[in-house]
Amino acid sequence: MNGAALRRIAVLIEYDGTAYRGSQYQDNGPSIQSELEAAITKLTGDTPRAAFAGRTDSGVHALGQVAAFDSSVRLRPDEFVRGLNHFLPADIAILGAAEVGVTFDPRRRAQMRVYRYRIDTSPVRSALERDRTWHVGRAVDVAAMQRTAARLLGKHDFAAFAGPYEGSTVRTLQRCEVTQDGREVTIEMEALAFLPHQVRRMVGPMTEVGLGRQSEDDVAALLGGVASSAGPAAPACGLYLVRIEYDGLSLAPAEGNGQER
Amino acid sequence: MNGAALRRIAVLIEYDGTAYRGSQYQDNGPSIQSELEAAITKLTGDTPRAAFAGRTDSGVHALGQVAAFDSSVRLRPDEFVRGLNHFLPADIAILGAAEVGVTFDPRRRAQMRVYRYRIDTSPVRSALERDRTWHVGRAVDVAAMQRTAARLLGKHDFAAFAGPYEGSTVRTLQRCEVTQDGREVTIEMEALAFLPHQVRRMVGPMTEVGLGRQSEDDVAALLGGVASSAGPAAPACGLYLVRIEYDGLSLAPAEGNGQER
Numbered sequence: 430m431n432g433a434a435l436r437r438i439a440v441l442i443e444y445d446g447t448a449y450r451g452s453q454y455q456d457n458g459p460s461i462q463s464e465l466e467a468a469i470t471k472l473t474g475d476t477p478r479a480a481f482a483g484r485t486d487s488g489v490h491a492l493g494q495v496a497a498f499d500s501s502v503r504l505r506p507d508e509f510v511r512g513l514n515h516f517l518p519a520d521i522a523i524l525g526a527a528e529v530g531v532t533f534d535p536r537r538r539a540q541m542r543v544y545r546y547r548i549d550t551s552p553v554r555s556a557l558e559r560d561r562t563w564h565v566g567r568a569v570d571v572a573a574m575q576r577t578a579a580r581l582l583g584k585h586d587f588a589a590f591a592g593p594y595e596g597s598t599v600r601t602l603q604r605c606e607v608t609q610d611g612r613e614v615t616i617e618m619e620a621l622a623f624l625p626h627q628v629r630r631m632v633g634p635m636t637e638v639g640l641g642r643q644s645e646d647d648v649a650a651l652l653g654g655v656a657s658s659a660g661p662a663a664p665a666c667g668l669y670l671v672r673i674e675y676d677g678l679s680l681a682p683a684e685g686n687g688q689e690r
Numbered sequence: 691m692n693g694a695a696l697r698r699i700a701v702l703i704e705y706d707g708t709a710y711r712g713s714q715y716q717d718n719g720p721s722i723q724s725e726l727e728a729a730i731t732k733l734t735g736d737t738p739r740a741a742f743a744g745r746t747d748s749g750v751h752a753l754g755q756v757a758a759f760d761s762s763v764r765l766r767p768d769e770f771v772r773g774l775n776h777f778l779p780a781d782i783a784i785l786g787a788a789e790v791g792v793t794f795d796p797r798r799r800a801q802m803r804v805y806r807y808r809i810d811t812s813p814v815r816s817a818l819e820r821d822r823t824w825h826v827g828r829a830v831d832v833a834a835m836q837r838t839a840a841r842l843l844g845k846h847d848f849a850a851f852a853g854p855y856e857g858s859t860v861r862t863l864q865r866c867e868v869t870q871d872g873r874e875v876t877i878e879m880e881a882l883a884f885l886p887h888q889v890r891r892m893v894g895p896m897t898e899v900g901l902g903r904q905s906e907d908d909v910a911a912l913l914g915g916v917a918s919s920a921g922p923a924a925p926a927c928g929l930y931l932v933r934i935e936y937d938g939l940s941l942a943p944a945e946g947n948g949q950e951r
Contacts, residue, residue: 443817490818510814522817553771556704556783557751561818 435499437533438509440465441525441680442494447560447666448520452485452494461485461521465496468516472509473502482535482673483542484625488665490561492545493524493672495535495680525680533678541603541619541674544628547667548614548636562613563632563667569639571609577638578605578616580649581631589654590631591624598624598656607635614639617671629662636663696760698794699770701726702786702941703755708821708927709781713746713755722746722782726757729777733770734763743796743934744803745886749926751822753806754785754933756796756941786941794939802864802935804880805889808928809897812873823874824893824928830900832870838899839866839877841910842892850915851892852885859885859917868896875900878932890923897924 442461450458465479475498482495504512506526513523549555549562550569558564582605588598604619616635618628634651637643637660651659703722711719726740736759743756765773767787774784810816810823811830819825843866849859865880877896879889895912898904898921912920 445818445820492818514815519815519820520817522815522820524814553785554775554780554783556781557706557753557822559706559780559783 434501435531436501436503437497437499437529437531438506439495439497439527439529439533439535439678439680440509440513440523442491442496443522443524444491444494445520445560446485446487446489446491449487451487451489452481452483452491455487458487461491461494462496464517464521465513466498468513469498469500471516472512473500473504475500475502480535482539483670485668485670486626486629486665488560489668489670490666491670493543493680494670495539495673495675497529497533497535499531527678527680529678535673538675538678539621539673540676541621541672542623542670543617543619543672543674544623545669545671546616546618546628546632546663547669548616548632548663549612550614551612560666563636563664565636565640567640569614569636570641571607571614571639573641573645574607574614574616574635574639577635577645577648578607580645581605581635581652585652587624587627587631587652588656589651589658590627591656592626593656594624600624600627605631626662629665629668630659632663632667633661634659695762696792697762697764698758698760698790698792699767700756700758700788700790700794700796700939700941701770701774701784703752703757704783704785705752705755706781706821707746707748707750707752710748712748712750713742713744713752716748719748722752722755723757725778725782726774727759729774730759730761732777733773734761734765736761736763741796743800744931746929746931747887747890747926749821750929750931751927752931754941755931756800756934756936758790758794758796760792788939788941790939796934799936799939800882800934801937802880802882802933803884803931804865804878804933804935805884806930806932807877807879807889807893807924808930809875809877809893809924810873811875821927824897824925826897826901828901830875830897831902832868832875832900834902834906835868835875835877835896835900838896838906838909839868841906842866842896842913846913847915848885848888848892848913849917850912850919851888852917853887854917855885861885861888866892887923890926890929891920893924893928894922895920 477498509526547562584601738759740759770787808823845862
């Protein structure tokens with residue numbers, strides 16, 4: 430590879446996280462990163478590292494993860510989309526691609542991250558939604574969950590909703606919406622950045638409120654509390670990384686070949 | 691088992707057909723029937739045959755398949771639901787159960803069958819919807835497909851939309867609706883009975899019309915034609931057995947323990 434000829438490519442990725450150990454390298458099994466890098470090598474002959482915008486755990490899904498890598502090969506963005514999809518396994522798909530500046534860092538450049546958590550309140554489990562929702566199996570008090578969500582909104586110390594963490598645990602939760610559609614309850618959260626496991630560690634106690642096992646005050650009182658005090662995280666299978674927003678970069682799947690504007 | 695003590699139980703079944711050779715016994719791999727019968731044996735000690743309302747092929751899914759079996763064990767319907775779900779694999783789920791008359795035959799007693807076919811017109815394939823939609827990858831002319839559907843409605847000889855078949859190939863298609871939601875096009879069909887593969891063999895040419903490769907007249911002219919002349923079937927993965935209706939029997943998942951009225 431000739432350094433002068435390198436271009437940086439950003440890709441929009443959908444995946445079913447069920448079969449993977451997470452988005453980034455893990456010693457104990459395949460990751461989205463290892464599969465993506467293998468596909469890049471098959472397509473281009475390059476052996477770059479792919480940098481991911483958000484870290485997702487084993488079993489967590491993505492509708493719009495973003496990764497970037499360098500390439501010496503002069504393919505158009507839509508050729509990267511088609512070529513990588515040819516080499517990737519069926520549970521990982523590239524939805525769009527764009528050439529970006531050579532200093533583009535998908536994690537640091539992100540302006541907003543959107544996550545969705547799906548809760549199945551049906552009395553019996555679903556076959557088709559296995560590994561894609563958290564089956565709590567009972568009706569929940571959605572209004573109580575909505576009131577709890579409203580109290581978690583804004584700038585707070587979210588240490589209680591993460592494990593031990595080096596650095597500031599203050600984050601600003603810009604949106605936290607609880608909605609219901611039939612038997613399914615969905616929680617969407619939006620922030621510039623989240624602590625590790627924060628979404629699942631917030632969904633856990635919010636659902637306890639919905640089930641009547643914790644009060645709204647209990648959960649609100651966790652803000653500013655010590656690491657891990659919020660209790661168990663909701664299972665990975667219900668969580669989706671929906672979207673990551675960047676100023677001036679569109680990787681929208683509609684086009685299939687986004688461009689940095 | 692004591693014959694006099696036998697009761698007949700009907701169950702409502704959801705499944706992801708991807709891993710199975712079809713609803714009924716096959717020599718070359720597991721079927722929904724073999725898994726259901728194994729779960730019944732584990733739960734009750736009985737070794738009955740389960741009779742299915744509709745035959746689905748390898749890879750076809752069900753939101754509401756119906757099966758019936760005899761049991762010597764005095765469990766309530768909701769206990770059958772919970773107990774069978776405990777022993778069934780995660781990609782098969784019992785949604786409801788009811789005690790029915792000892793002569794109940796789920797295939798012959800069916801009053802209406804509803805199938806859904808999902809077509810993904812997005813230019814790029816989806817990771818989460820793999821094995822659950824047919825990815826045609828191009829926009830389709832939905833209005834042309836709707837006009838074709840209207841011409842297939844009613845009582846016709848559907849031999850062209852099935853392989854060689856013993857007996858009458860006249861069926862009455864009561865509903866055939868093509869709808870669009872974003873990139874997804876859905877075809878729903880409803881009839882008292884369908885020929886083997888009929889839904890997929892109708893979806894194939896209807897989609898060819900949507901893609902501009904066949905005319906509405908071409909497809910309408912197949913009615914009354916010879917076996918198999920409609921051409922290739924649409925892939926199994928996009929097809930769902932949605933619902934089977936019976937006079938006086940409710941297996942609705944809402945209750946989790948339906949009853950014959």
